[in-house]
Amino acid sequence: MLDWLDAFLISGLFGVVQIIGLGLLVHLQMGLTRVANFGVAGFWGLGLYVFGILYGKVDWPFGDPWQFLVCAIAATAASALAGLFVAWLISDLDVDGALVGTLGFATVIFLLATAWSDLTGGAAGLGGLGFPYDAGPAKTNEFIWFVLTTAIVAGILAYVLWVHRSPYGRLLIAVGTNEPLARSLGKSSTRAKLTLFTITSGMMGLLGVMQAVMFRFIIPANVTINITLAALAGLILGGITRAWGAVVGVLFTVALFDIVIQFYVPLPQEWYTQAIPVAREAIFGLALVLVLLFRPKGMLGEMKRPQLMRRIHDFK
Amino acid sequence: MTSSERTRAEIHVRGAKKSFSGRTVVDVDELVLGDSAVEGLLGPNGAGKTTLMRMIMHSIPLDEGTVTLHKRDGSTITLSELPPHQMVSNGVVKSTQVVSDFDQLTILDSLLLALATPGDESPIRWKAERELAKKHEEEIRHQLDRFGFGNPNEVAGSAGEKKLLDIVRCLLLKPDVLLLDEPTAGLPDDITQLVMSAVRELALGGTSVVIVEHDLEVIWELCDEVTFMAEGRVLMKSDPETIRNNSLVVEKYLGADHA
């Protein structure tokens, strides 16, 4: 079984699924509610590290799966609280303010991961993590974890699709497109943003937990802006206002490059260390520029409320 | 009805001042709105009518003074201490003078948005959309038919349609006090008539309506009382006939040649 899968392919697919999940969550924040978030790596990284520290450094009186569950819930909650706090800081700021605030938060997380080495292991990294089960060979364990993570991301996609069809989503769009008008209709835009960031940041933290377990070892280089940029590039490319935007966009960037090109196109071995990472960023950048030039709303285009409303209601 | 209850909600403006870059734009000592069913607020361009309404809604802060709401149940609340989004839950609603809409939302979206309560808008309430549409189905159909909206599943197109949508959103909020800032500007005559009859109906139901309008026909026809403002001050408040024939109003606003 699973012969067709090698460890690289699993980790490549895992990365794609992670970025899709993050892109979907950013879609709710930036695509619908128009609150800029350049701190994705921070919320995700906080979950990753809180889990890593709790799981790897604390002596728990019980073993897995309880140990995993308790640590995962705590890490998710930490990210959710951070989301609430950052949203409160930026809720009255304009796009530039939100951008600086969220980026600043991610920078703080990165610096803490690097400098607080008693806890995080610093640049040397933090180990002692593992799967909360043992199903045999490493590859099987990894595959199971990949399937679980995919299920979580599918759940996030289902939630995003539901949001588009709910009064909650309508509220987010209203706040995003005309905040003063939404307020004049009695909507608390601040409350909407705080709830949104609490939920979506918590989910980002949970994705970070899944990542920590998959790689068993975490280093500050995991939580750099690269992951934010990958999620944003994919989302914008696919269509920032569309529910499926992140899925389509990430398939055409991260998946296409990290999996199809790297695994199935025969490239000279010596390219992998130097040329490929640079080429990857350059190609993502170029794709983004081309899309913004020729299809500024992304591959899927504009938000399509008329079609959606016609499908769910029968007012004529 | 107990002695403290009143037929209509009233807004009391006291010592309200607002200036922009040193220039006083609103300076109202004492004004009661809502003591009659439909009240007009009249005055030349720049008199401060819109600014006063925005001060009442607390969408701009007051430099001085207070705005209080005397509710129909007899209780009183200081509006000038509340954030703007809490006006609606206290029954105070305002339409906007400048055409304002949500870019992406359809007409139906707009109506459902106005109707949805915070409970409907919970981030985890599974069946909220269907329940919301079902609960208000009749009301939505009624408003769509009455104003002859085109396809409710499209985004409002013309400025007129957006303006009308703004008013319908306000109607759906079932206000106790409704402030209308030039509601019929830019609307065709037949729609203007529809809006006016909707306003009358609302007033009959106990809502206090305050209406700013440069279309004087609308004012004379609808209003039981008219307040006249110029240069930020309330100069007089009286019945439409008296206002119409007052020499000061004629001089400052109506012009000598008005019919």
Ligand SMILES: Nc1ncnc2c1ncn2[C@@H]1O[C@H](COP(=O)(O)OP(=O)(O)OP(=O)(O)O)[C@@H](O)[C@H]1O
């Ligand atoms: N945000 C602002 N900043 C500076 N000046 C303002 C602002 N809002 C209003 N003004 C000024 O205040 C004065 C009153 O404006 P306001 O809009 O209240 O008048 P209005 O009576 O509603 O006039 P109109 O009949 O033309 O709508 C005007 O001179 C206007 O230029």
Ligand SMILES: [Mg+2]
């Ligand atoms: Mg005005």
